[in-house]
Amino acid sequence: MDRKLESVKIEGKDVALLSEFHVRFACMEHFDEELDDYVNDFEAAPDTHQAELLEDESLDKRCRACGAPAKIALLKEKGL
Template identity: 85%
Template structure:
């Protein structure tokens, strides 16, 4: 699933995000496909983190492809 946010908490630290880039989630099986889609859709490689480290209980942390629980979060941090 996908959301555009200004920031997220990762391991207790507030991380600023680039506004034009969404936060997406993927399971390990579909990670390569989601990574390719992110690069194709936004012409930029995303930063990746373990999905469990994203501290936002309101986010739908399921794989966009299959709906299974995600292991990887794809996002674009400011300053990186």
């Protein structure tokens, strides 16, 4: 639901992340709220991907707000 990572595999590619930014997940209903919270918490806009494209099985891909299966991953990639 909310976790710091150094990298994650997205569509078979290793993507380096800025470790000071958390990886968060949101359902479509709560996406706008989670996007606002991310920007407020980290003072930066996140990069977004479809949650199903993140291949790390250890990630809890549930919405932080309601616990429903997430559709969107919010994270911060290095170099973007």
